[in-house]
Amino acid sequence: MVDDHLLSIVLIAPAAFAVVLLPIPRRWRKVHRVLTIIASSLMFAFSLRLWTAFDADEPGFQLAERLPWIPQLGISYHIAVDGISILLVLLTTLLLPVVVLAAWRLNIEHIKSLHISLLLLTTGMIGTFVAVDLFLFYVVWEITLIPMYFIIGVWGGPRRIYAAVKFFIFTMVGSVLMLVAVLYLAWFHHLQTGAWSYDYTELLTTAPLLPVTGGLLAPGLLVFAAFGLAFAIKVPVFPFHTWLPDAHVEAPTTGSVILAGVLLKMGAYGFLRFNRGLLPAAWEACVPLLTALAVVGIIYGALVAMVQADVKKLVAYSSVSHMGFVMLGLAAGGQAATQGAILQMVNHGLSTGGLFLLVGMLYQRRHTRMIADFGGLAHEMPVFTGVFLIVTLSSIGLPGLNGFVGEFLILAGSWSRAPVAVALAGLGIILGAVYMLWTVQRVFWGPLANEANRLLPDLTVRELFVMLPLLVLIVWIGVHPGTFLSPTEAAVRLLLGR
Amino acid sequence: MLDALWLIPALCLAGACANLVLGTLRAPKAIVAVVGVGSVGAATAVAWATLWAYAGQPLAVVVRPYFTWISAGDITVNASLQLDPLSAVMTAFVTVVGLLIHVYSVGYMHGEGNAAFARYFAYLNLFMFAMLLLVLGSNLAVLFIGWEGVGLCSYLLIGYYYRQLWCAQAGMKAFIVNRIGDLGFLLAIFATLAAFGSLEFETVFPAAAADPASFGPEATVIALLLFVGAVGKSAQIPLYVWLPDAMAGPTPVSALIHAATMVTAGVYMVVRANVLFRLSPTAMLTVAVVGGVTAIFAATIGLVQNDIKKVLAYSTVSQLGYMFLATGVGAWVAAIFHVVTHAFFKACLFLGSGSVIHACGGEQDMRRMGGLRIHMPTTYWTFLAATLSIAGIPIFAGFFSKDEILTRTWAAGASDLNGFGDAYRVLWALAVAAALLTAFYMFRALFTTFHGSFRGPEEVAHHLHESPRSMTLPLVLLGVLSVVGGFVGLPGQLLHLEGLNLIERFLKPVVIPLAEVGGHAAEAAHGAHGIGLATEWLLVLVSVGAAAAGVLLARRFYLGAGAFLLPRRLAERLPLLHRMLLNKYWVDELYALLVIRPLRAAAGFCWRVVDELAIDTLLVNGTAFGVELGADLARYTTTGNIRNYALMVLAAAVGIAALLW
Amino acid sequence: MTAELVPIPFTWVLALSAVLFAIGTLGVMLRRNAIAIFLSLEVMLNSANLAFAAFAYRFGAVHVAAAAALDGQIFIFFVIAVAAAEATVGLALFIALYRLRETIDVDRFNILRW
Incomplete structure (x- = not known):
C-alpha cells in the first residue's frame, strides 16, 4: 500500500503536514520547531525509500501514479520519477530539515507561518520534479512562487518588498508564456x-x-522560446538574472538556501526535460545561443561577484556563474556533459546552499554581511573558518570535493563540441578562485579588524549538525561520485537518444 | 609488497585527519609530533619497502586500479596508482626529504601554541598525501588531484601565519596564479581525453608513441597546455611571481614545498608526458626557451635581494628553469636528476636559513647577520656543502646534474635539434651565464650570513646559538646528500664507463621510443650525446670555470677588508639597473597594471553599468516605469462623473456594433 | 368600408423601440438628477423589452417550434425582474446618497475621480 503510492506520499506529505500545523497556536513556537524538524526529518528518511525503490537501470519513468483529473481535456494527475529527477527530489527533501534546523534560533514572530510556507514550497518543488503531466507541472511550478514570495516579502531584509515583487513578476512573465x-x-x-x-x-x-x-x-521555435524564457529566468541565465541578487540579499537564510538549492534547479531541470526532451530540433538550432549565454553567464557572474561588498550578494552572483556551468553542460548535450550538469545542479545546491547557511550564521552573530565589517575571524571562530573553507573549496571545484566532478564532466564533455567555450568557461574557474578566496581572505585572515568581532562564538553543535549533511555529501560526491552518477546514466541516455 | 602502494599516501592522509582532530582538542605537542612525524615515517618505510621490492623485479610498470572515480558517457577515470621508474625515483626522494623536514619542523615550530602546532602538522601531512598522490597517480586526473591538493596545502601553509595579512595574501596569490596554470592543465586533460579517449599514462603515451604522425597536432596542443600548467606550478616566466611571495610561510614549508617537492611537480609532469612533448618540436622549443630565460632572469634578481629566503626563492626559480631547459632539449633524465639533487641541496639551504632565522630571532635580512659560522658551526658546514653543490663545484651533487643539463643543451645546439640549433646555442650561453650568477649570489649569501662580523642588534648577538638536535640532524643528513647525492648520476661517458650513470639506466624505460615516420626517426637521437669526448670535457671546464668565477667574484665583493664597498659603488654607478633588479623588474606592478586593474574595471563596469544601469534600471525598472506612466495617463479617463461613463459605454457599444456590422 | 385590421408593420415597432432607446440614452447622458437618470434607464430597458416582444411576435410564427416562439417573452420577464431589482438597490442608494450630501445631483458625486 505504502509502496504503491510512494511518490504521492513524498509529494503530499509536506503540504499535509502544513495543514496539521494550522490549528496549533502560533505562540507555541517551540512546539512548532520540534514538530517541524521531526516531521521534515521523517520526510527525508521516507524519501530515501524512493532511492531504494528506484531502479537505476530502467531509463524511463518509474513509480508512476496516474489519476484522471480533467479527463475532457486530457489532464491527469500523473507523477513519476526517472534518473534525472530523483536526485533533485532527494536534494529537496534533504534541504528541508536542514533549513528548518538552521532557522531554529531565528527570533521571529511568525515561525508557524514560515514553516507552513516552507512545507507548501516543498510540495511545489517536489511536484515540479515529479510532474509528468504538463498542466500539473504548470500548476506546481506556479505554486512554488507564492510561498517563496511570502518568505522573501515577510521575513526578508529592508528592501524585501521590492525583492519579492521583482522575483514574482520576473518569474510570472516567464511562466505565463510557458x-x-x-x-x-x-x-x-x-x-x-x-x-x-x-x-x-x-x-x-x-x-x-x-x-x-x-x-x-516557426511554431517549434516559438514554443521553445516560451519554455526557454520561463526556465532561463529561473536558472537564471544572463541577462535575466537581476532578480536573483535582490531576492537572495533580501531573503532570510531559509529562503536563500531553498532558492539557491532547489528553485534554480527547476529552471535547469525544465530546460533538460522539456526544451531538450520535447523539442530536440529546436534545441539543436539554439545550441549556439545557449552555449554563448552560458559562457557569458559564467564569466559575467564571476566578474560581478568579485566586486561585491555584501557576502550574500557575492554568493548570489556566484550562483549565476555556477549555473552557467550547468547550462553549458546541457547545451553541449553529450552524455557525459549532461550527466555532469545534473550532478552539478546537486553540487551547486550543496555548496551554495552551504555558503548561504554559513553567511546566515555570521549574520545572526553580527547583524551585518558586509565584508568590510569582518576580517581576522579565523582566530575567533576556527571551526567555522574550517567549515567555510571546505565549502568554499567545494564551490571553486577543488578535486576530491564535489564541485570538481561536475565541472570536470561538463567541461570534458563539452570540449569536443565547443573547445573555445570550455576555455572561456575555464576563465570562470580562475575568477571563481579569485572571488571566493579573496572573500575568505578579507573575512577570516589577517588581524582582527573590528573589535566588535572579538569573542564571536564559534560554530555551535546545532550549527554543526546543520552543516554536517552537506559536508558529508560534499566529500562523498567528490570521492565517489558514482553513487550519484549511475542513477542518471540510463535516463539521460534515453532522453538524449530521442 | 607492491599491493601496499595505496598505503603510502593513505598513511599521510590518516596523519592529517588525526592531527586536525588533535588540533581541535588542543592536544599536547608531543602527541601531535608523534602522529605527524610517525605517519610520514610509516609512509616512508612502506614506500622504501615497496621500492625495494620493486627494484628487485624487472622494471615493469605496475598499475593498481582501486575504484572507478568518475564514469559518465565515454569518460571513465580510475582512481589508480602506478609504480614505474619515474614515480619510484620521485617517491623515494619525496618521502625522505619530507620525513627529514617533518623532523626538522618539530624543532622549528616548537614555539607555536598547541592548536597551531597541530594545524601545521595536519597541513604538512596533507601535503605529503597530495604530493605522493601526484607522483604515484597512474593517470592525468589522479595526478591533477594531487596537483591541486599540493596547491591547496601550499595556500594553507603560506598563509599559516594568517593573522599577518601579507602572509594570507601571499597564500592567495600563490593559489590564484597556480589556478591560471591549472586551467591549462585541465584543458590539456580534456584535449587528451578527446584525442585518446583515456587519461591513463599506460594507454595514452604508448598510443602516441606508436603513431607520431597522426597525433602530431594534438600533441602540440596538449603539450603546450600541459606546459602552461607546469609553468604555474613550477614558477616559470610569466607565472613565477607567486614563489618569492610564498616565502611568507614557515621556513620548513619553503624547504619542502617551495623548493624540494611541489615546485618540481611541473618538471615531473613534463617528463611524465615526454612522449607528447617529443612529438612537438614547437612545444620542446617553448619549454626550453621558457626554462632558459627563467634561469637567467631569476638569477639576476637573486643577485641583489637582501632577504635570505628571497635569494633562495629566486634561486629556486632559476634552478627550475634549468630543469625545464633540460626537458626542452630532451634531457629527460637529466631534468629528473636535477630535481633530485636540487631537492637535497635546496632543502638543506632552506633548512639552514631557517636555522639562521631561528637563531637571529626571526630576522631574515642578511644585512643584519654576519659571522654566524662561529655560533652555528653545523648550520654553517651544511650550508656550505649545499652552496658548493648548487654552485656546481665538482664532486658535489649539483655539479653532476647541472653539468649534464649544460652538456645536453650544447649537444642540442650542435646537433641542430628539430632545426632550432641557433636557439639552443643561445640558451646554452644563457645557462652558462646563469651558472656564473648562481655561484655568485649563493656565495654572496654565504659570505654575508656566515662570514665577517655580526651586524645585527646587540641583544640578538647574545642569543645566537646553534639549533636543537631535531633541526641539525636533518641538516646534516641533507648536507651529506648534497655532497654524495650526485653519485647516482656519474657522467660515466666521460671516462668510457657508461654503466656508472645509475639514474640514467634506471629511468631509461620512461622515455618510450617513438615509432619511425617515413623511414627516419621523428626526433633527434637521444641517449648518446652526439658530441665528441673532447668537447664534453671542454664543456665541463667551461661550467666549472663559470662557477669558480662566480665564487671568486663573490669573494672579492663580500669578503675581506673591502667587503660591500665594491657592490655599493657598482650600485651607485648603475642606479637604474640596480633599482630594476631590486624591484624585480617591476613585474608585480606590471601585473597589477595590466591584469588586476583592467579586471576590476571590467567587473565594476559589468556590475554598475550592465547590471544596475542597463538591465535593472533601464530594462526592468524601465518596463515598470512605462507601465506606471501608461497607467498614469490612462487614469485621467476616470473622471468620476457617472454621465461620462455612460457616454463611454454608449460609445463602446456603438463601436462594437459598427465593428460587427 | 370596413376598417381592416392591418397589423402594425414590424419595422414600425422596431423604430419605436429605437426611438425610445435613444430617448432613454439621452436622458441617461444629459440628466443630472439621479431619479431622472434612473427613469431614463427604465425607458431604455423597456425599449429593449419592446424589441424582444416584436421579434418574438414576428419570428415566433415562422419558427414552428412553439418553445422558440416564447424565447423573447421569457427574456422580457428576466429584464423586468432585473429592473425591479435595480430599482430596489438604486433607490436605496439614492436615499443613502441624499442623506450624505442632501442632493442627488450625480455631478456632485465624483470622488472616485482619477
Missing part, C-alpha cells in the same frame, strides 16, 4: 491525434513534429 506554450502543445497534439493530452509521455510523440524551419516565427 502556459501558452503548454496549451499550444496540447492543441497541437489534438490536431495531430484528435485527442487532447497534456501528458509528457504522449506529447513526446507529437511535440518533436512542430516545424522549426521558416524563420524565427
Whole structure:
C-alpha cells in the first residue's frame, strides 16, 4: 500500500503536514520547531525509500501514479520519477530539515507561518520534479512562487518588498508564456491525434513534429522560446538574472538556501526535460545561443561577484556563474556533459546552499554581511573558518570535493563540441578562485579588524549538525561520485537518444 | 609488497585527519609530533619497502586500479596508482626529504601554541598525501588531484601565519596564479581525453608513441597546455611571481614545498608526458626557451635581494628553469636528476636559513647577520656543502646534474635539434651565464650570513646559538646528500664507463621510443650525446670555470677588508639597473597594471553599468516605469462623473456594433 | 368600408423601440438628477423589452417550434425582474446618497475621480 503510492506520499506529505500545523497556536513556537524538524526529518528518511525503490537501470519513468483529473481535456494527475529527477527530489527533501534546523534560533514572530510556507514550497518543488503531466507541472511550478514570495516579502531584509515583487513578476512573465506554450502543445497534439493530452509521455510523440524551419516565427521555435524564457529566468541565465541578487540579499537564510538549492534547479531541470526532451530540433538550432549565454553567464557572474561588498550578494552572483556551468553542460548535450550538469545542479545546491547557511550564521552573530565589517575571524571562530573553507573549496571545484566532478564532466564533455567555450568557461574557474578566496581572505585572515568581532562564538553543535549533511555529501560526491552518477546514466541516455 | 602502494599516501592522509582532530582538542605537542612525524615515517618505510621490492623485479610498470572515480558517457577515470621508474625515483626522494623536514619542523615550530602546532602538522601531512598522490597517480586526473591538493596545502601553509595579512595574501596569490596554470592543465586533460579517449599514462603515451604522425597536432596542443600548467606550478616566466611571495610561510614549508617537492611537480609532469612533448618540436622549443630565460632572469634578481629566503626563492626559480631547459632539449633524465639533487641541496639551504632565522630571532635580512659560522658551526658546514653543490663545484651533487643539463643543451645546439640549433646555442650561453650568477649570489649569501662580523642588534648577538638536535640532524643528513647525492648520476661517458650513470639506466624505460615516420626517426637521437669526448670535457671546464668565477667574484665583493664597498659603488654607478633588479623588474606592478586593474574595471563596469544601469534600471525598472506612466495617463479617463461613463459605454457599444456590422 | 385590421408593420415597432432607446440614452447622458437618470434607464430597458416582444411576435410564427416562439417573452420577464431589482438597490442608494450630501445631483458625486 505504502509502496504503491510512494511518490504521492513524498509529494503530499509536506503540504499535509502544513495543514496539521494550522490549528496549533502560533505562540507555541517551540512546539512548532520540534514538530517541524521531526516531521521534515521523517520526510527525508521516507524519501530515501524512493532511492531504494528506484531502479537505476530502467531509463524511463518509474513509480508512476496516474489519476484522471480533467479527463475532457486530457489532464491527469500523473507523477513519476526517472534518473534525472530523483536526485533533485532527494536534494529537496534533504534541504528541508536542514533549513528548518538552521532557522531554529531565528527570533521571529511568525515561525508557524514560515514553516507552513516552507512545507507548501516543498510540495511545489517536489511536484515540479515529479510532474509528468504538463498542466500539473504548470500548476506546481506556479505554486512554488507564492510561498517563496511570502518568505522573501515577510521575513526578508529592508528592501524585501521590492525583492519579492521583482522575483514574482520576473518569474510570472516567464511562466505565463510557458502556459501558452503548454496549451499550444496540447492543441497541437489534438490536431495531430484528435485527442487532447497534456501528458509528457504522449506529447513526446507529437511535440518533436512542430516545424522549426521558416524563420524565427516557426511554431517549434516559438514554443521553445516560451519554455526557454520561463526556465532561463529561473536558472537564471544572463541577462535575466537581476532578480536573483535582490531576492537572495533580501531573503532570510531559509529562503536563500531553498532558492539557491532547489528553485534554480527547476529552471535547469525544465530546460533538460522539456526544451531538450520535447523539442530536440529546436534545441539543436539554439545550441549556439545557449552555449554563448552560458559562457557569458559564467564569466559575467564571476566578474560581478568579485566586486561585491555584501557576502550574500557575492554568493548570489556566484550562483549565476555556477549555473552557467550547468547550462553549458546541457547545451553541449553529450552524455557525459549532461550527466555532469545534473550532478552539478546537486553540487551547486550543496555548496551554495552551504555558503548561504554559513553567511546566515555570521549574520545572526553580527547583524551585518558586509565584508568590510569582518576580517581576522579565523582566530575567533576556527571551526567555522574550517567549515567555510571546505565549502568554499567545494564551490571553486577543488578535486576530491564535489564541485570538481561536475565541472570536470561538463567541461570534458563539452570540449569536443565547443573547445573555445570550455576555455572561456575555464576563465570562470580562475575568477571563481579569485572571488571566493579573496572573500575568505578579507573575512577570516589577517588581524582582527573590528573589535566588535572579538569573542564571536564559534560554530555551535546545532550549527554543526546543520552543516554536517552537506559536508558529508560534499566529500562523498567528490570521492565517489558514482553513487550519484549511475542513477542518471540510463535516463539521460534515453532522453538524449530521442 | 607492491599491493601496499595505496598505503603510502593513505598513511599521510590518516596523519592529517588525526592531527586536525588533535588540533581541535588542543592536544599536547608531543602527541601531535608523534602522529605527524610517525605517519610520514610509516609512509616512508612502506614506500622504501615497496621500492625495494620493486627494484628487485624487472622494471615493469605496475598499475593498481582501486575504484572507478568518475564514469559518465565515454569518460571513465580510475582512481589508480602506478609504480614505474619515474614515480619510484620521485617517491623515494619525496618521502625522505619530507620525513627529514617533518623532523626538522618539530624543532622549528616548537614555539607555536598547541592548536597551531597541530594545524601545521595536519597541513604538512596533507601535503605529503597530495604530493605522493601526484607522483604515484597512474593517470592525468589522479595526478591533477594531487596537483591541486599540493596547491591547496601550499595556500594553507603560506598563509599559516594568517593573522599577518601579507602572509594570507601571499597564500592567495600563490593559489590564484597556480589556478591560471591549472586551467591549462585541465584543458590539456580534456584535449587528451578527446584525442585518446583515456587519461591513463599506460594507454595514452604508448598510443602516441606508436603513431607520431597522426597525433602530431594534438600533441602540440596538449603539450603546450600541459606546459602552461607546469609553468604555474613550477614558477616559470610569466607565472613565477607567486614563489618569492610564498616565502611568507614557515621556513620548513619553503624547504619542502617551495623548493624540494611541489615546485618540481611541473618538471615531473613534463617528463611524465615526454612522449607528447617529443612529438612537438614547437612545444620542446617553448619549454626550453621558457626554462632558459627563467634561469637567467631569476638569477639576476637573486643577485641583489637582501632577504635570505628571497635569494633562495629566486634561486629556486632559476634552478627550475634549468630543469625545464633540460626537458626542452630532451634531457629527460637529466631534468629528473636535477630535481633530485636540487631537492637535497635546496632543502638543506632552506633548512639552514631557517636555522639562521631561528637563531637571529626571526630576522631574515642578511644585512643584519654576519659571522654566524662561529655560533652555528653545523648550520654553517651544511650550508656550505649545499652552496658548493648548487654552485656546481665538482664532486658535489649539483655539479653532476647541472653539468649534464649544460652538456645536453650544447649537444642540442650542435646537433641542430628539430632545426632550432641557433636557439639552443643561445640558451646554452644563457645557462652558462646563469651558472656564473648562481655561484655568485649563493656565495654572496654565504659570505654575508656566515662570514665577517655580526651586524645585527646587540641583544640578538647574545642569543645566537646553534639549533636543537631535531633541526641539525636533518641538516646534516641533507648536507651529506648534497655532497654524495650526485653519485647516482656519474657522467660515466666521460671516462668510457657508461654503466656508472645509475639514474640514467634506471629511468631509461620512461622515455618510450617513438615509432619511425617515413623511414627516419621523428626526433633527434637521444641517449648518446652526439658530441665528441673532447668537447664534453671542454664543456665541463667551461661550467666549472663559470662557477669558480662566480665564487671568486663573490669573494672579492663580500669578503675581506673591502667587503660591500665594491657592490655599493657598482650600485651607485648603475642606479637604474640596480633599482630594476631590486624591484624585480617591476613585474608585480606590471601585473597589477595590466591584469588586476583592467579586471576590476571590467567587473565594476559589468556590475554598475550592465547590471544596475542597463538591465535593472533601464530594462526592468524601465518596463515598470512605462507601465506606471501608461497607467498614469490612462487614469485621467476616470473622471468620476457617472454621465461620462455612460457616454463611454454608449460609445463602446456603438463601436462594437459598427465593428460587427 | 370596413376598417381592416392591418397589423402594425414590424419595422414600425422596431423604430419605436429605437426611438425610445435613444430617448432613454439621452436622458441617461444629459440628466443630472439621479431619479431622472434612473427613469431614463427604465425607458431604455423597456425599449429593449419592446424589441424582444416584436421579434418574438414576428419570428415566433415562422419558427414552428412553439418553445422558440416564447424565447423573447421569457427574456422580457428576466429584464423586468432585473429592473425591479435595480430599482430596489438604486433607490436605496439614492436615499443613502441624499442623506450624505442632501442632493442627488450625480455631478456632485465624483470622488472616485482619477
